[in-house]
Amino acid sequence: MPIVDVTDLRKEYGEFAAVEGSTFSIERGEVFGVVGPNGAGKTTTLKMIAGLIEPTDGTAVVAGHEPGERAMQRRLGFLPEASPLYEEMTARSYLAFFADLYGVPSDVASDRIERTLDRLDLEHRDRRLGNVSKGMKRKVAIARALVNDPDVLIFDEPASGLDPLTTNYILEFTRELSDEGKTIVFSAHNLFHVESICDRLVIMNEGQIVARGTLEAIRETHGTTEYRVDATADASGALDSDAVEVVRENGTVTHVVESMDDVEAVRERVDAAGGQITDIRTTTPTLEEIFLEIATGSEAEAATP
Numbered sequence: 647m648p649i650v651d652v653t654d655l656r657k658e659y660g661e662f663a664a665v666e667g668s669t670f671s672i673e674r675g676e677v678f679g680v681v682g683p684n685g686a687g688k689t690t691t692l693k694m695i696a697g698l699i700e701p702t703d704g705t706a707v708v709a710g711h712e713p714g715e716r717a718m719q720r721r722l723g724f725l726p727e728a729s730p731l732y733e734e735m736t737a738r739s740y741l742a743f744f745a746d747l748y749g750v751p752s753d754v755a756s757d758r759i760e761r762t763l764d765r766l767d768l769e770h771r772d773r774r775l776g777n778v779s780k781g782m783k784r785k786v787a788i789a790r791a792l793v794n795d796p797d798v799l800i801f802d803e804p805a806s807g808l809d810p811l812t813t814n815y816i817l818e819f820t821r822e823l824s825d826e827g828k829t830i831v832f833s834a835h836n837l838f839h840v841e842s843i844c845d846r847l848v849i850m851n852e853g854q855i856v857a858r859g860t861l862e863a864i865r866e867t868h869g870t871t872e873y874r875v876d877a878t879a880d881a882s883g884a885l886d887s888d889a890v891e892v893v894r895e896n897g898t899v900t901h902v903v904e905s906m907d908d909v910e911a912v913r914e915r916v917d918a919a920g921g922q923i924t925d926i927r928t929t930t931p932t933l934e935e936i937f938l939e940i941a942t943g944s945e946a947e948a949a950t951p
């Protein structure tokens with residue numbers, strides 16, 4: 647049974663639909679990505695799952711509970727995109743304050759807080775939050791989402807705007823949380839982040855889900871695999887010029903084609919010219935390339951009367 651079950655979720659602001667009826671489910675322990683450009687509806691979707699925004703239509707059920715139910719809130723941790731902290735407090739006092747709000751007994755809370763801060767490698771635990779770095783603030787916000795030891799974590803842009811080291815730390819920590827059985831739903835602009843840690847994802851554009859599944863499945867449906875055939879002779883004349891791109895370097899001619907038939911045609915032509923094939927490799931598109939293809943494709947579709 648999925649731990650997060652989203653059905654026909656829709657949010658309208660006046661005439662405008664920020665989310666146009668999303669349906670997906672997430673299994674326990676998954677890292678699930680919600681990807682899309684600015685304004686795609688990612689934050690709105692995450693906030694509806696967290697019970698912070700009421701949907702116009704549809705449902706988001708977390709661990710069998712409807713949004714807003716107290717039992718659901720206990721099982722959920724939310725990291726907002728912008729997370730202003732109480733600047734006068736220290737990391738320790740701030741987290742203890744939130745643990746208390748959740749009714750976590752103080753000895754359990756202080757143990758949990760220290761362990762989380764150790765894992766996040768957080769220094770200066772007794773320094774005013776107003777005086778710590780942006781990366782440290784983000785780590786404290788992440789620790790806050792964990793004070794109630796939730797089963798489901800919703801992270802909105804957890805690593806946005808941080809240096810590569812802190813980003814890497816946060817992504818690895820996210821993966822570890824999922825290895826321990828927690829379910830993580832997270833949104834990101836940076837598709838490399840998503841590619842590196844997500845089990846499955848949905849790609850949103852203008853309020854709609856435009857692709858879904860594992861990265862491999864999305865690649866299969868939306869991406870084009872390219873074949874690079876290195877040879878000692880130029881075989882491009884054997885193919886339609888649209889089907890082949892040729893790169894010449896140090897006596898090697900690399901033919902970039904999109905089908906096995908074209909690979910075969912290159913092979914035959916090279917043979918006929920008395921040349922040799924020196925290497926054949928495939929390149930799979932990155933999520934970023936797929937995303938650009940989908941986003942520009944749907945723009946072109948929208949522009950077609």
Ligand SMILES: Nc1ncnc2c1ncn2[C@@H]1O[C@H](COP(=O)(O)OP(=O)(O)OP(=O)(O)O)[C@@H](O)[C@H]1O
Nearest residue numbers: 659663664682683684685686687688689690691835
């Ligand atoms: N309270 C609101 N009132 C009116 N429109 C809103 C409101 N909140 C969001 N929107 C609009 O809904 C759309 C989706 O916003 P949302 O914040 O979910 O996008 P997003 O994918 O998270 O974008 P970003 O990556 O920029 O954070 C945007 O066009 C936004 O302007």
